[in-house]
Amino acid sequence: MDKPRSKLAISELTFSLYQRSLHPELFTIYSRRHLKTANYETFIWATGSSHVISVFTRDLCLSELISLPGQMLPKRGLVERFQFRGQRNHKCTLSRGLSYMTDFQVEKMSPNLYHQSCIDLQRFARNRGMFVKSPDSAEEGLEPFSYIDFEARKDELHVHTFHAFPEQITIIKTQSLFDFH
Numbered sequence: 379m380d381k382p383r384s385k386l387a388i389s390e391l392t393f394s395l396y397q398r399s400l401h402p403e404l405f406t407i408y409s410r411r412h413l414k415t416a417n418y419e420t421f422i423w424a425t426g427s428s429h430v431i432s433v434f435t436r437d438l439c440l441s442e443l444i445s446l447p448g449q450m451l452p453k454r455g456l457v458e459r460f461q462f463r464g465q466r467n468h469k470c471t472l473s474r475g476l477s478y479m480t481d482f483q484v485e486k487m488s489p490n491l492y493h494q495s496c497i498d499l500q501r502f503a504r505n506r507g508m509f510v511k512s513p514d515s516a517e518e519g520l521e522p523f524s525y526i527d528f529e530a531r532k533d534e535l536h537v538h539t540f541h542a543f544p545e546q547i548t549i550i551k552t553q554s555l556f557d558f559h
Contacts, residue, residue: 388484388548390447391428391462395480397472398455399432399439408510413530417558420535424510424524427541433556438476442554444541463551475559482552492547493519499525499540520544533558 409424418435428444431547444462445451460466465483472478487495500523503509518539525540535556542549 386551388462388543388546388550391550392445393462393480393482393552394445394459395457395468395470395478396441396443396452396455397457398441398452399434400430400441400443400452400473403431404449404451408524409508411508411528413528413535415530415532417533418535418556420530420556422508422526422528422537424508426510426512427522427524427543428554429524429526429539429541431537431554433476433535435476435558436474438472438474440472440476440478440556442478442480442537442552444539445554456505457542477557477559478554479557480554481553482550484548484550486546486548489547492542492544492549496510496520496523496542496550497524497543499542502527505556 405425407423407425411422413420418433420433423430428446430443432439432441458468462484467481469479483554503525507525511523512519522544523542527538529536537554539552540549
C-alpha cells in the first residue's frame with residue numbers, strides 16, 4: 379500500500395462534487411466507514427491527505443472528495459470543482475430531496491498553534507471519527523494526518539475533515555452537511 383503523500387503544494391489539491399458514485403479502485407483507501415440509516419447510506423473513505431464521501435438516498439448519489447494532483451477522475455457527473463485557496467462556501471439543492479452545503483478553508487498557522495491543533499485533533503480522534511497518519515512523512519516530529527469526524531442523524535449527515543500538512547504548517551478544514559428532506 380502506498381503511504382499518504384504529504385510533500386505537495388496545497389494549491390495543487392482540488393475539491394470536487396459529483397452527482398454519482400466513484401469507484402474505490404480510483405483511490406488508495408487507508409480507512410473506511412459505512413453508515414446506514416432509514417433515509418440514506420454513506421461511505422466515508424480516508425485516502426491519505428484527502429477523503430471521499432459518497433451519500434446515497436433513494437435513486438440519487440452525491441460524492442464529495444479532495445483529490446491529489448494528477449489523479450484520474452471521471453468527467454461524468456461532475457457538479458463542481460474548486461482549487462484550495464483561502465475559504466469557500468458552496469450550496470446546492472438537488473431534485474428529489476437532497477441538499478448539500480460545504481465550507482472549506484486553508485488555515486496556515488504559526489508553528490505553536492499548528493502543533494497544539496494537531497494535539498487537540500488527535501485527542502478528539504480517540505473517541506470518534508477516523509484518524510489516518512503518515513509517520514514516514516514526518517517533518518520535525520510532526521506527522522501529516524487526516525481526521526474525519528461525522529455525525530449521522532435521521533435526516534442529515536454532518537462531516538468535518540481536517541487534513542494536516544506539517545511542512546507547510548497548514549490544515550485544510552472542511553465542513554459538509556448533507557440534508558435529506
